[in-house]
Amino acid sequence: MFPGNSILESVCIVSFFVVILLLLRKLFSWAFDYFVAPSLGLNVNLKSMGKWAVITGATDGLGKAYAEGLAKLGIDVVLISRTKEKLDNVAAEIRDKYKVDTKVIVADFTDPKIFAHVEKELTGIEAGILVNNVGYSYPYPERFLAVPEKETVYHNIMHCNVITLLSMCQIVMPHMVEQRKGVVVNISSTAALIPSPMLSVYGASKLFVSKFSTDLQSEYKKHGIIVQCVMPGYVATNMSKIKKSSWMVPSPATFVDSALKTIGIQNQTTGYYPHCFLVAAINSLAAISPKLASYFVINSMEGIRARALKQQKRQQEAAAAKAAEEN
Numbered sequence: 155m156f157p158g159n160s161i162l163e164s165v166c167i168v169s170f171f172v173v174i175l176l177l178l179r180k181l182f183s184w185a186f187d188y189f190v191a192p193s194l195g196l197n198v199n200l201k202s203m204g205k206w207a208v209i210t211g212a213t214d215g216l217g218k219a220y221a222e223g224l225a226k227l228g229i230d231v232v233l234i235s236r237t238k239e240k241l242d243n244v245a246a247e248i249r250d251k252y253k254v255d256t257k258v259i260v261a262d263f264t265d266p267k268i269f270a271h272v273e274k275e276l277t278g279i280e281a282g283i284l285v286n287n288v289g290y291s292y293p294y295p296e297r298f299l300a301v302p303e304k305e306t307v308y309h310n311i312m313h314c315n316v317i318t319l320l321s322m323c324q325i326v327m328p329h330m331v332e333q334r335k336g337v338v339v340n341i342s343s344t345a346a347l348i349p350s351p352m353l354s355v356y357g358a359s360k361l362f363v364s365k366f367s368t369d370l371q372s373e374y375k376k377h378g379i380i381v382q383c384v385m386p387g388y389v390a391t392n393m394s395k396i397k398k399s400s401w402m403v404p405s406p407a408t409f410v411d412s413a414l415k416t417i418g419i420q421n422q423t424t425g426y427y428p429h430c431f432l433v434a435a436i437n438s439l440a441a442i443s444p445k446l447a448s449y450f451v452i453n454s455m456e457g458i459r460a461r462a463l464k465q466q467k468r469q470q471e472a473a474a475a476k477a478a479e480e481n
Contacts, residue, residue: 188412188427191419198380198418201227203337204282208232208326210263210318211288213240215391216341219406220285223414225252232279234272234288236262263288263318264310273325284326285339286363290314291393294462295352295455308355315359323370327379334378337417340367342385344429348436349448352455360385364422371421383422384413387429395462402428 191197200207207224211217212233221231225248233248233256235241241258249256259275261268290310292301301307319340330336342363343356350357367383374381389409390399399405404412404426413425424430440447 187416187419187423192415196419197415198337200224200283200337200414200417201229202282203335204280204330204333206230206232206257206279206281207283207285208234208276208279208281208322209285209287210234210261210322213237213244215393215406216386216389216410217285217287218244219410220287220339220414221248222252222407223410224283224285225254225256228252228254229283230255230257232257232259232276232281234259234261236260263314264290266313266317269321269325272322276325280333281326281329282333282335283337283339284322284330285341286319286322287339287341288314288318289341289343289393291356292353294395295459297352298354311355311359315356316362319363319366327374330379331374331377336379338367338370338379338381339417340381340383342367342383344385344387344424344433346385347433349440349451351448351452352459368422380418381421382417384425385423385429385433386413386425387432402432404428 207221207229209217209221209224209231212221212231213235217235221233221244225231231248231254233241233245235258238258238260241260245256245258248254257275257279259272261272290307290313292307296302298304323338327336327338330338340363343360345353345357346360346364364383364385367381371379371381386409388394388396388403390396390403390405394403396403399408409426412427413423416423416425424433436447436451439450
């Protein structure tokens with residue numbers, strides 16, 4: 155037996171237990187943040203932040219769910235989106251159900267000139283909460299040069315995911331600084347945390363949201379402002395094109411119910427504890443074998459792409475058949 159063997163065995167045993175301890179520490183941290191801390195009331199009292207909450211992209215998916223979740227707490231909501239009819243319907247639904255005041259602002263955030271209009275409409279609104287939810291993504295996963303109408307898609311991604319977020323913070327945060335309290339929730343994505351081939355521009359834009367949120371929190375913590383970056387995995391929304399919810403793919407309402415409880419506890423969060431496992435699993439695989447992780451993600455994206463193109467083809471064939479019948 156070589157004398158070095160016992161040392162090597164000891165190192166392996168110690169390394170194994172260190173990994174186990176780190177894993178247990180992570181699991182304990184997740185359990186505390188998502189279950190224990192909220193039950194102890196360690197999260198922030200959102201209603202104390204101010205009379206109004208401003209939500210962008212508020213007529214569907216996570217935006218609508220955030221508006222409903224905040225209205226449920228008795229907070230008046232400003233709903234911002236691009237379709238007047240949908241805004242009016244959601245506003246009426248929230249007013250009737252939660253007995254709060256609502257205001258709607260029609261805004262297409264792909265238009266760089268829209269922010270003067272939004273700022274004017276928000277004059278006099280004492281907003282204590284801002285939810286930067288509006289976002290734009292690929293029509294389906296695709297390689298960088300092959301994205302359909304890529305110039306328009308990339309322009310819209312940068313304007314909705316980056317420029318709009320910066321502009322809304324500039325518009326709403328001065329009142330928070332004056333009041334020395336407020337909450338800014340910036341919706342990012344797990345695409346900022348894990349490899350995101352075939353969503354490269356979208357993933358990069360969401361990584362910007364994460365970095366900006368972290369540094370903005372450092373700058374304005376002394377002013378009593380909480381800046382939280384939420385990085386969800388798949389949620390059953392129009393953007394994800396997933397209709398059926400599950401434990402790993404929650405409904406918007408289920409996700410937001412979880413995410414709201416983390417405000418004041420986590421500044422960077424997936425918002426929903428099963429998504430922590432998804433991120434940990436993919437990043438662990440990437441640490442062990444980057445090539446295998448890339449292969450896994452690419453295969454997953456290829457599958458989503460194939461299903462999207464198949465559905466697109468069916469829709470085109472149905473439209474062509476209908477047009478032929480009418481002629």
